[in-house]
Amino acid sequence: MNSLRDINSDSVLRFGPYVFHLRQRLILDGERPLRMGGRALEILQVLVEHAGAVVSKEALIAHVWPTSVVEEINLRVHIAALRRALGDGPNGQPYILNIPQRGYSFIAPVQRDRAGTPVLVETVHKPLHNLPARLTPVTGRDSIVGSVVRQLPVRRFMTLVGPAGIGKTTVALRVAELLLQHYRDGVWLVDLACIDAPSQLLAHLSRTLELDVGTAALAQRHALVVLDNCEHLLERCRAVVDDLLASAPRLSILATSREPLRAVGETVLRLxxxxxxxPSALYSVAEAMGYSAVQLLVSRARARQQGFVLRQQDLKAAREICRRLDGLPLAIELAAAQIDALALVGMQAQLDNCFQLLSQGRRTAVPRHQNLKAALDWSYERLSPLEQTVLQRLAVFNMAFTLDAAIGVISCAVLRPTCLVEIVERLASKSLLSVEQGSGVTRYRFLNTTRTYVLDKLEHSGHLRTFELRHSRYIRRARWTSNGHVSLQLVE
Incomplete structure (x- = not known):
């Protein structure tokens, strides 16, 4: 195969109904120019120049991104966009075939002509967007990012759901980046964390999208809108999303929230x-680096401390840090920022004091992402007083628990069983408790970081000792059941 950079820029390539003017970086379908991004055009140019041959993924990435380190998903997204734009070839197959374990091949016959008279066409503008520049790579999210990228243009409305610090915004922005070439009228980030009143939502949306006549201007636009941080405006977001999807048939919406919007047609993806x-031993650094939490810890530590290397003697500490921080990307990033001062073993020793330890965050981040406590404050402060009380008292459970156990330990005259069940389920829907199903039993569990946060709240309320005693008495009663069955159903 010739060098991938051996391209004759004066040539015109013809295949099927298309004419590819290399110098002008233009593809015509008859007289209609196809809208394609620059990366997609470069990939197509390489494949068409080597029609009938297999071009490896590595060679394509090296050609299109010669000075950058990118994930393979970038290439897959652009290949998918090319297939959509070109449709099927004369034989009913896609023009570009994936050859498993080898790469991609352009299978249609190609005719090369010398360039003639320049073709005058409307300039194809770069995609419109307001996405922030990404300063660090996204770790451990290729699978879910790829899933959203494939589904969103078809499903039109998806919501990424998860607890504080899980990386919902990071995933949404990565999806938006990869879909820039797909949406003709742009990709727009609308951060709802900066508004508090539901009545402000439409005006904020119009300002961000630069709409002169309100959201009615979106009716004919082929665009993606990312609604970030919807959890405190759920009802208003639900109504706006329903209206937009009905009035703008080519619009797609990707939302992030700590609980689903429950809007019509919503596809919920829990992150x-x-x-x-x-817990079992790690036998090598290579084995440890197979886990995405460790990958993130190491990559962020290297960014802070030049020459940082994960050593064999560090494996236990690295595993414990990732486990105690629940695999939460925000918590791991904040921990990694302290490694140059404390080293991994010192960081591990300080985890019982994790909120003080992880209080120094990213100064350039929005306040709720600067440290772990701020991220949890954002959720906690939006709970009702009764929800806050229940969450605090549940923190005495250091293992997974059933609803029966919760009722047995924290119910009272105000928190009657029916009311308590409803509140626990609401807390789970808000991603403050995780839900586990097994053997026909539903159990609830705190993330370690969330439990530490609300346990501190319970202690400051003056009720910690009371509910620790109630918890201990409940466990003793459960152990004394005559048939040996532990009705509490706590699990490690």
Missing amino acids: PALKVPP
């Missing part, structure tokens, strides 16, 4: 924590 090493 998992990064993959944490199991």
